[in-house]
Amino acid sequence: MSINIPRGTQDILPGEVEKWQMIEEKARELCKKFQYKEIRTPIFEHTDLFLRSVGDTTDIVQKEMYTFEDRGGRSLTLRPEGTAAVVRSYVEQKMFGYANQPVKLYYTGPMFRYERPQAGRFRQFVQFGVEALGSADPAIDAEVIALAMSLYKELGLKKLKLIVNSLGDKDSRNAHREALINHFQPRIEEFCSDCQSRLEKNPMRILDCKKDRDHELMKSAPSILEFLNDESKVYFEKVQKYLSDLDIPFEVDPNLVRGLDYYNHTAFEIMSDAEGFGAITTLCGGGRYNGLVEEIGGPDTPGIGFALSIERVIAALAAENIELSINDEIDCYLVALGEEAQDYTVGLLHKLRLAGFSAERDYLDRKIKTQFKAADRLNAKYVAILGEEELKANKINVKTMSTGEQAELPLDAFIEKFKETYK
Structure with missing residues (x-):
């Protein structure tokens, strides 16, 4: 009986793996220039970490996590994303006490999500990501975005689109939350069961629904930008100014909400505009998550980061017909x-x-x-x-x-x- 590779995974063979090594090396070189240090966390964590950080209304927690009990009866989960584990380590290792602040970290390694495999999307995939913890300066938001854009450009990608949004601070989000509940509640029975359960828990997640994205109420839903208080507006304006100062083109998309509960203030995605890239155009996503450190048991600490899939980078390079110069002599x-x-x-x-x-x-x-x-x-x-x-x-x-x-x-x-x- 032959044994085949599990669905949603892949073998990366000699001749192809050198491309991965080059991308990872480029990322490490950039991180050194930007002064981000590598961190390596376990491939599995206590399940409660992801329930508290990612959010129990997300698709990741509800449908996609690989969760199991060990022999001691403890619930463990293969990491579905990198930020929660990095923040857990930041708290547990008391990095908030380091002399050099903010603490700037990067990671790379396999992540696991049980979702439908398709082009550029796997159940085991490799992420590269960065996290900057300890600063509420909008300039570091721009720095994090610049690092991501720099990696793509150094690899030769040109057909890129950066979209940004603000999710506001806690007061802004609460005001927007009430407006969303009032908007969707009269006709919530027309939406999928996931959206119905999210109405009270996290109505912003309804805007990220793939099943009901064409519903007319989605198009007329109140925008978060209408509910930003003065402090959140000033913060977002500074982020946009710094991006302009760095000569990084961007578009503001008020519908960008990201898929994880821990985001606030800046949210962003980098997308491929290459012809034939596929239906899923997102290459990279990230944003600010003030409050996540506190949620995991640490002191009130601002943070921002992003994650990108190496598989998506490979696909984008292929879409733009870019051959990496690999020295195989x-x-x-x-x-x-x-x-x-x-x-x-x-x-x-x-x-x-x-x-x-x-x-x-x-x-x-x-x-x-x-x-x-x-x-x-x-x-x-x-x-x-x-x-x-x-x-x-x-x-x-x-x-x-x-x-x-x-x-x-x-x-x-x-x-x-x-x-x-x-x-």
Whole structure:
């Protein structure tokens, strides 16, 4: 009986995984420039963490979490997103006491959601995200957005659209909440069961419903921007000013609410405008979550962050026909003729690698022509040929694959001479 990969997951094979490595490395380089430090949290957490942070009215909590009991009867959940775990660590490790504030962190790793697999969406997917905790300055909102936009641009993506919105502070959201309840309540029976249950708990989540998005009441629903108090308006205006100062084009979309309960003030999404990208155009989403640290047991601490899917980055690159420049060359391939020469190249290969070169040899006792073909497939810059005669004469021949030129080097000083001649 054959065993297949679980639905909604994927194998990332050699030849493709190098693209992932390059994207992740670009992200790490950017984070170093922006002074964000890496954090690594467990792949599973106590279920209560996500119930308290993500929100029990969200699709993630209600339908998508992989939750199980361990042998001690504790309810654990594979992490569906990264922010909650980072904030839990921030509180538990007392990072609010660090001398350098705000605390600026980034993470990358697998997340898990039980949802319908489709193009660019998987049940196990890899997120890269950043969190900045400890500052209520709108300038850091702009910085976080700039970091995300910079990553996409450094990878060569051009067809991008940034949309922003303000969800306001607690008072603004409460006023908007009442207006939404009054708007939807008379006809709530026309909406799906999820929307009906959200009416009292979190009516803003109704605006994010995929089933009822074409209902006429959705189009006429009161906008959060109509209920922003003066403080929230000034905050949002500053965020927009800073984005303009950074030469980052954006659009204000009052219908952007994001899918998680912990957002307030700034919310944003980066979308792909590439033709043929697909129905789901969102590449990245994030926003401010003042109050989340307090909800998880820490002091009142402002925070903002974003998360993006590496799978969606790969899909966007394909949609724009962008090929990442991957260096898949090796420095040297050792071709050996005869048993003694083959034995000798075992140690020689190891010395080459210790000297800093990427190198390979034949392990299948193939003929010289087949070994050269293998070297060619591996994009070897140089091939070093060692036969029984060369071994006795203490020499080795090196061929430059791009030109066909050959040179003879002393075998007992091969590593040093190769380094001097071909570095």
